[in-house]
Amino acid sequence: MTEKQAASKPVGADLILPVCAALYALYYVWSVWDFPAEAQFSGIMLAGLLLLLVTIYLIRVLRGLASARYSMGFGDLFGPRESRRSRSVFFCLMLAALVLVPWLGFTLTTFSFLASSFIALGVRPFWRAVQIAAVGGLVGWFFFIFLLGTHFPKGPFELLVEALI
Amino acid sequence: MEYDLATVSGLFGHAFSMWWIMIPAIMVGLVAGAVPGFAAHNTIIILLPLTLALNVELALTFMVSLYCASHLGCGIPAILVNIPGTGGAAATTLDGYPMTKNGQAVKALALCFVASVLGGLISSIVTLFALPMLSKVGYYIHSVEMVVVMLFGLALIASIAAQDMLKGLIAGAFGLMLGAMGADHIYATPRGTFGFLALFDGVPLVPALIGLFAISEALVMLEETTLVKQGSQSRGRVTWRESAKEIFHAFTYWWQIVWTSILGLIIGALPGAGASIASFVAYQQSLFFSKTPEKFGTGHPQGVIAPESANNGVTTGTLVPLLAIGVPGGSTAAVMMIVLQFHGVPFGPRLFVEQPQLAYGVIAVMAVSYIMMIPFMFPMVRYMSRITVISTVYLAPFIVAFTLVGAFVPRGFIFDMGVAVAFGVIGYIARKTGYHVAAILIGVILGPLIERSFLLAMRISGNDPMVMFSSTIGNVLWVMLILTLALPPLMQRRRAWLERQTSKSHAGPDA
Amino acid sequence: MKNFVRNAGFTAIAAMALATYLSVPALAQDTDYPDGNISITIPTGEGGGADRDARAITKVWAKYLERNSEFSYYPGAAGQVGYEFFMKSKADGTHLMFSNIGPEVIMLELQDVPITIGEDLVYIQKTSTEPMAIWVGANSKFETLQQLIEEAKERPVTISVSRLPHPASIGMLALGEATGAEFNLIPYGGGNPTAMAAITGEVDASALPLANPITLGPEARVLGIFADENPVPDQTGNAPTVNEAAGTDLPALTSSRAFAVQASVLEEYPERVELLKKTIRETLVDPDYVAAVAAAGVPVEFIDPGDQEAAMAEAAATAELATKYRDLLTGE
Known part of the structure; x- marks a missing residue:
């Protein structure tokens, strides 16, 4: 194991929640597609916000991966x-x-x-x-x-x- | 009603004379509050056949004492095992549980009990004298203002996510997204429910709370053999003397208890707002006014005081719309109204005209039940902290077995136990990867409430977004909200700048 | 002590093991109906009008049926959740639904619910009927319905309603159509918050079943009633009917509370349904029940022992109304 790899932070597990959240947001938007505007409004706004935040996070992760600060390991997700x-x-x-x-x-x-x-x-x-x-x-x-x-x-x-x- | 010494002492004296029904009610309330899913209104519904059989005064006394005690009880598991008994105690976990982990469970419990009892007592006495004024709050705070009040609570997401803002915001937004699940408020069309009928009413709150906190905590705690951090000074046994010392010490926070309980009282008096909103806002505001905001979230006494005194301030507040206007502001008050109607007792202003003893008596009973809880504090502080030395091998299965019951009870669906486990998995992943579960829960709780108030305000205005800035009170609240959000980072920068300046001036002459 | 714990533990295990081996069918023999408490589904929240009325009736009904009642509340999706869960409950006459025919039939008509009245679910016995009413809070500037309509011709007037699929909402829309007034309906989801919005002045007026403003006493002022005549002039300050006040010719808009069972129960257990109907009718004329209704602040004039035929006829008429106003109520 090189020193650089040892220092990189595993973020594979950190991606689970944002990806699930983004998938749910997309499903939500799909589920309200034909509904009256008042039923859609807040959900679509929230989905937009959530997808924006997740995109920023993904960019952060990708940049980290590119500079080898991050790795795709699952880290401590499953405990000892x-x-x-x-x-x-x-x-x-x-x-x-x-x-x-x-x-x-x-x-x-x-x-x-x-x-x-x-x-x-x-x-x-x-x-x-x-x-x-x-x-x-x-x-x-x-x-x-x-x-x-x-x-x-x-x-x-x-x-x-x-x-x- | 004219207040003279004789009247007030008569009210209190009469309330004390019903001690024999208040004490069992307090005991049931403490247990019900501490077991997630059994919050006051569920327990009161379960026990309705009993209360309907009693005469109306005893029935009200029983319900009110149980209600107050349940608001005290819900903080206990929040502190000891990171499981809030109700949404109103979710904010208590933020500092209560870190205190337990640092071996300060006794201190945290003492703070919780003193804040609850004193906060509840203060707010009930204030209500007794200021009821007409409090009843007017609902006339000024409408949907627009409610949106801003709830945004104060939502702002807490930003505060507790300070460590990694982006992750905190993702957790909060995910919570809000989950909270948007279910039938919309206007046309009742089901949204994002995966076709499950049991989700048409939105994410069931109790199973979500149980999953995010209890189930995930049970899974995480098994990684260690005990809850308390290795090396901290906690011991299993605490003496009476130590318990009493911690309890008396908690009174030094009296000023914070006073203002957070009154904040809780005012929020409680708003129709539709409840203990969760009050405790989130109180925590957030305490953090804002604190001289040591950086200590919040690490086991800071003020972080336990704020939500606990606020959610006990709510108890009397909730009764204000029912007593003063005749319309219940929340679910517990609605159940109490059924009992009044069942006995043919009028409520609202007519109650004060026809049966003033009963109307003011209810508030006096609240105050007295808080007084009666004082002796309960000492043994609870002394013995309850012992739970933290039980091995997690026993604790985790018990937590799962009994909180899953709590997930089932409010609606009676096995499906809800599944929801709790699903949220348990979400909570586990969140904890292990640095997303705050409290941020998710705040979103799930406040999301649907904000959406409702927002849609109502928009619809009333004919869909004009400027309605959000159309009321004076609303605008004042907006300014306060912006200050709350903008000032802490600015102050921090100023402090850093001042420190740099001081260090420069210190370094200057030496250099 | 340790021994005691050990013994207690073993006794407990033995009891559980015994229980596991005992066969369940032996315990489930058919005894006289009803052999246990009656389960009542309420498709609205606890503490609402339906809860109030159901508690009043079951208190006296227990005398005739010799059984108590247990309640479950499913307020989701305008009552849809309650109806669908009720359809899944045991269809043997031990599970009943306490319905509010008006709003719930409209909900079934407008929402995508796989339940057909008559085929899947039958309203077997009415208990009360009340007309819809327009009312304002005590502090409102509106003294008459005419004033409200005049203002609504100038600007959209806000009206709090329990929900859009509701006879009161249909009444307001019909009134607007007939007079050229514009009413902006704001659904608050339940009678209590709807009433609160009118009392605190968040909205200009409210449209709800008449019992709501009556139970509020001096906090509410009734402006008009959607009926051919005011059934309770004494308790409504002699309020006029909407047609009298506005010079319109709208149909009477009422809603009845009624007990319902799954349609299959009528076929499989007709004698049980007959017993239910008979005992409910006995309850409705019992002086204790009349006193309980009066005590809850609801006018006794609203007690209505309408039979299955009357209940089903009302459901059919309501469904027709819902179809007529479908577009306005669904936002499509």
């Missing part, structure tokens, strides 16, 4: 290498909880999500992870479902409790 695996599993568990909640209901989803996350993140021994998750799930049930009566999808646990009470 040693915990990447456990953190990505945690994120996947979050998505899984979203998919499962309509079937499992609040309590079982919360319990499973907490228990599996604790285990994935390295809580040992297993029984402790499961125990804390169970207490968390039940406290959540008591507060959110039993006391406040939120309309969460009911799962087997909620239906069982309803039948028992």
Whole structure:
């Protein structure tokens, strides 16, 4: 690795947000294309502003790349290498909880999500992870479902409790 | 109503006699405020069957105490885990969380509680005596002026993005763009919604807030084992003495609490404005008037005081349009109106004529509930800061599990939990690449509000852009806004110039 | 302590595991209708007029139906969000919609909503009907509708309305057309902010359902009512009808609140719908309900136990009006 490369700042990840923002702005303009002027006005103004800012930023990045002050690396986007695996599993568990909640209901989803996350993140021994998750799930049930009566999808646990009470 | 000592003490005495309903309401309010998604008006709606069963005075007392306490509670997670309980506490994260990271969670909590309690108390007492005057605010501040008031809040984007202005502005503009999603205010045509019905009403605010702050924070915090920076002087255990010391010390900021809470009160009295606008504007103005603006954003006590006292100033302000005019200015007041109507109690000016004890009593209850919160401060300061020593391995999953519930609750859509996760990803990328999540959130919150007021003003004027400069109050506000934006860089330049001059004159004779 | 935690944890897990193994259908046996609370969708925000009326009616309705009600509010896109979500809810008579026929039928006509009244959704029972009204704040310089119209011939007069697709908006447009006056409609999105704009003087006048200015008491002055005669002269300062005051011949513009169900419920559960209709009608004549309406500040004259036929006829007439004024209301 040359000294110049070592000193260059990775900006690949910095581009994700402006590019997404610009894409959304373009989609927004497309979505209001046939609408009355009052419905278009602020959106188109904002899209113009956003695209202008993003263009200036891209120019800054391109100039940086040309002068080798910047590089296209992703830098620290994913955090420390040693915990990447456990953190990505945690994120996947979050998505899984979203998919499962309509079937499992609040309590079982919360319990499973907490228990599996604790285990994935390295809580040992297993029984402790499961125990804390169970207490968390039940406290959540008591507060959110039993006391406040939120309309969460009911799962087997909620239906069982309803039948028992 | 004539104010003599007997009347005022009668009002307060009566309010104190309802302590037995106020204390549980305060406890529910503190919890509801601290859990994102359960803000006062959602909780009040959830508990409506209970309040409708009580007599009207007790029902109002319960709702008002809960409302005030929730505005205090929402600052707690903002400070401890960077998750504002409501939009009104988003500005509290800017300095509250850095204080926690520096090991000053106890101090930050003390500042938050004192600012909230004192700010709420001051504004309710001011309201008690100045209600007729406050009720006139809405007659002078119309859509044009509202646009400028909200631009003060938007100007905060520029202030917090000082580190990299371009990135800050991109984040703010992205937030505004996302905020422009949903049906337009005039023709109700859906814009930029990807065809999702659940987005026709715009970006749901609570899931966006939860995603940007809570989910992304949970993902980021897992990179470390504890929240508090290594090497800072924080310890898990705090003594009663230390808690009390921090609480008493917070009172030294009394002047800032007074003026920011009154600012909050005035903004709260405007129909349609609320705690988020008030706290953004108060933070921005505190930064402007501060002698040490460069310390804001790094864990500056004034940065905690301003939004907290302002968003508690809002609580009484919100009731002003309902009490004085008979039209609720915000969602919490609207729910309270339902309870009044349900019991057949008139509201607006008729309430003061027919049941003055109830009308002024509500404001006295607000003041008393803030007084009753004082004893709660000591144990909360002492014990709550302990959360910061819990390992992130436990903290992150709990945050995700329970804030996702908060994302679901306001509208009851599983879709909103997905929105929270999507915003969590945006927030994570933003944090890791130097875009300020608060700038995005300010855009998402203020964007649709500014657009609404702007379109109304334009339509009223027959689409004449000069309407923006057509009112005296509006023009005064414009000048103040320009000064707010232009003066700090000019002052900074002048200071730098003065420093250069001094160093030259010091260097001169020696050279 | 540790042991206790451990035991508590295991008990909890055991309970959850048991729950998982129990089959759901065993619990979902069909019992007497309604077997739980009734879910009511309100396609406007909490704290609005619909919320107020729904709370008043369900309070007494619970007596006849022996069930309580739960509310959900979907104010998005002029009510479109509420209607579409309601169509997705369970179609078995346990989910009802509390509608405001006037503005919502106009919304369904003008916006791209995949719902056809009659085919997908049926208004089964009216609860109240009220005419639209033009009114000003107490501090306004306008004392009569004639003055307002005269001024509107000189300059565009601003009128706050709840939304453009609304019978009150149609009324103002029709009045402008008939008299040559120019009314600039400003939609504030909801009755409360619309009323506030007129009271604080941001706009010259407001057009809303008549209950709104009446509940505001001395803060509001009614100038004209879009009806053949003023149903509540005592509570409106003996305000004239718009046709009397302006010498026009406009149709009466009213809006009714009504309960609606998915059309499929009528076919699959006719006996449930009959029970709903019967108990609502019983509620509407119950003295407790009449008292609750009066207590909320709404004139009891507005209570209207119109049946399904009347409700659907009103919907059809409103749809016709919406088609007539489509261009003005959509900005196309």
